[in-house]
Amino acid sequence: MKYYDAIVIGSGQAGSPLVKQLAKAGKKTALIEKRFIGGTCVNDGCTPTKTVIGSAKAAYLINHSKALGVHVDNYQIDMKQIKARKDEIVLSWRNGGQKAIENTENLDLVFGEASFTGQKTVKVKLNDGGELDIQADLIFINTGTTPVIPNIEGLQEVGYFISTTLLDVEYIPEHLLVLGGNYVGLEFAQSFRRFGSKITVLERGPRLVAREDEDISEELTNILLAEGLDIYANAEAVKFERENGDIKATIIVDGRQKEIFCSDILIATGRRPLTEALNAQVAGIELDDRGYITVNDRLETNIPGIYALGDVNGGPAFTHIAYNDYAIVYQNLFEGADQRTTGRQIPYSMYTDPQLGRIGLTEKQALEQGFNIKVAKLPMTSVARAIETGDTRGVLKAVVDADTKQILGAAVLGQEGGEIITVLQMAMAGGITYDRLQYFIFAHPSYSESLNNLFMKLGR
Ligand SMILES: Cc1cc2nc3c(=O)[nH]c(=O)nc-3n(C[C@H](O)[C@H](O)[C@H](O)COP(=O)(O)OP(=O)(O)OC[C@H]3O[C@@H](n4cnc5c(N)ncnc54)[C@H](O)[C@@H]3O)c2cc1C
Numbered sequence: 001m002k003y004y005d006a007i008v009i010g011s012g013q014a015g016s017p018l019v020k021q022l023a024k025a026g027k028k029t030a031l032i033e034k035r036f037i038g039g040t041c042v043n044d045g046c047t048p049t050k051t052v053i054g055s056a057k058a059a060y061l062i063n064h065s066k067a068l069g070v071h072v073d074n075y076q077i078d079m080k081q082i083k084a085r086k087d088e089i090v091l092s093w094r095n096g097g098q099k100a101i102e103n104t105e106n107l108d109l110v111f112g113e114a115s116f117t118g119q120k121t122v123k124v125k126l127n128d129g130g131e132l133d134i135q136a137d138l139i140f141i142n143t144g145t146t147p148v149i150p151n152i153e154g155l156q157e158v159g160y161f162i163s164t165t166l167l168d169v170e171y172i173p174e175h176l177l178v179l180g181g182n183y184v185g186l187e188f189a190q191s192f193r194r195f196g197s198k199i200t201v202l203e204r205g206p207r208l209v210a211r212e213d214e215d216i217s218e219e220l221t222n223i224l225l226a227e228g229l230d231i232y233a234n235a236e237a238v239k240f241e242r243e244n245g246d247i248k249a250t251i252i253v254d255g256r257q258k259e260i261f262c263s264d265i266l267i268a269t270g271r272r273p274l275t276e277a278l279n280a281q282v283a284g285i286e287l288d289d290r291g292y293i294t295v296n297d298r299l300e301t302n303i304p305g306i307y308a309l310g311d312v313n314g315g316p317a318f319t320h321i322a323y324n325d326y327a328i329v330y331q332n333l334f335e336g337a338d339q340r341t342t343g344r345q346i347p348y349s350m351y352t353d354p355q356l357g358r359i360g361l362t363e364k365q366a367l368e369q370g371f372n373i374k375v376a377k378l379p380m381t382s383v384a385r386a387i388e389t390g391d392t393r394g395v396l397k398a399v400v401d402a403d404t405k406q407i408l409g410a411a412v413l414g415q416e417g418g419e420i421i422t423v424l425q426m427a428m429a430g431g432i433t434y435d436r437l438q439y440f441i442f443a444h445p446s447y448s449e450s451l452n453n454l455f456m457k458l459g460r
């Protein structure tokens with residue numbers, strides 16, 4: 001048995017910064033990672049998808065440059081080059097992260113799969129053979145999630161992509177059937193449409209991005225339809241089979257059966273926590289009924305000294321939230337702070353093009369919570385910067401408290417939506433009321449300047 005002060009399981013977006021700080025604080029620390037440094041975000045998620053989305057955007061711009069007086073006769077999509085560029089960027093992040101960890105004193109990096117053997121003891125099945133038994137008083141679990149694969153007749157036989165494997169294709173799928181109409185499904189669907197694939201999206205729920213307000217979902221759906229995607233809501237695949245080299249999908253849309261022929265399938269139907277291998281029950285760690293680790297608002301499990309950070313604790317599954325989990329735990333343990341997850345802001349941005357930036361409450365949530373609200377909306381066609389740049393797709397929407405004038409939430413579907421939402425997030429954090437933003441000085445011509453006109457819609 002080897003003794004440490006701290007063990008971190010998983011080098012995701014919380015574990016990687018945490019191990020360096022633990023070691024710096026003088027704790028003898030072990031980081032156990034079964035795959036790659038950087039976890040999902042660096043290797044399978046944010047970094048590679050946003051790199052591929054960058055290539056897809058270039059294709060879109062070429063296709064739409066004529067309206068700006070720029071005529072391009074010919075262009076080719078080189079999937080091998082797109083993949084190579086993605087690999088290079090991912091590797092540079094992964095290797096840079098690994099080097100920083102290896103160069104940290106007091107920190108052992110162990111490649112292998114960790115599982116609990118007792119309350120504070122862990123066995124590591126080493127990737128290059130053998131096992132290692134370790135023990136520590138402080139244990140931090142940051143094992144993340146993995147895709148959920150629906151149990152559909154014939155799916156295993158015909159084969160399918162998940163987000164990780166689709167990132168490695170070196171050809172353009174002829175007709176990609178995408179199951180799931182949310183973040184993963186839509187970012188990939190739009191990108192591959194721009195590379196030249198025919199795309200069909202099946203969403204089981206009543207509409208795309210169903211957590212958003214209906215008007216935002218509809219606006220985004222119309223943008224994607226205009227790019228040539230076929231979209232079915234209230235839709236599920238019930239059977240797959242091979243027929244003459246194609247995949248025949250039997251689907252049910254609005255209760256009616258239909259057949260679709262496609263060449264490839266992407267499963268983007270959500271993710272589940274990576275807790276099975278952990279053997280958490282041996283340590284007495286409580287999981288919820290979906291397998292997520294239960295934590296309090298300081299991210300500690302029911303076992304004192306064992307924490308769960310990032311996607312695996314069932315909080316909002318975003319990199320910046322995993323990072324904030326790290327910040328909360330670190331500040332509480334080493335800076336004497338009392339940081340909690342309760343009430344923290346949850347911004348996010350979906351990287352369709354245009355992006356959908358979001359912060360705070362939707363209109364529906366604000367009404368459900370009993371606020372007396374006013375809603376402001378401004379189409380991107382009224383935004384000077386968008387008109388001048390040549391892309392007026394989308395809309396800005398803000399929900400405010402009519403009594404206190406506080407901003408309760410906002411959605412920005414438009415160019416730089418993910419950046420504009422940050423301006424609103426800071427206004428919300430600083431308690432800047434909407435009436436002050438009506439005459440706030442923003443640089444001209446910027447997208448953020450449109451916030452003047454957005455809030456003017458609410459009157460003085
Ligand atoms: C396609 C895709 C695109 C995404 N894009 C975005 C985006 O644009 N913006 C955003 O904010 N979020 C995005 N996300 C979500 C984001 O990637 C995750 O929220 C983030 O990576 C969460 O990190 P984490 O720290 O919880 O764990 P992860 O990053 O998932 O890391 C967990 C690590 O633990 C390791 N591990 C698991 N079990 C064990 C074990 N038993 N022993 C040892 N090691 C183990 C895994 O190998 C992994 O390296 C995306 C996700 C996907 C799938």
Ligand SMILES: NC(=O)c1ccc[n+]([C@@H]2O[C@H](COP(=O)([O-])OP(=O)(O)OC[C@H]3O[C@@H](n4cnc5c(N)ncnc54)[C@H](O)[C@@H]3O)[C@@H](O)[C@H]2O)c1
Pocket residue numbers: 150179180181182183184185187202203204205209210235236237268269270271316317318348349350351
């Ligand atoms: N830009 C970003 O921040 C970003 C990008 C990608 C992923 N992510 C994160 O990754 C996580 C996973 O994303 P995701 O899109 O895979 O999951 P998700 O849970 O967000 O969406 C899955 C969608 O699939 C639908 N669905 C489920 N089963 C289905 C079926 N059998 N047939 C058709 N539709 C079905 C659901 O109704 C839902 O709309 C998200 O929680 C998100 O936080 C974030």
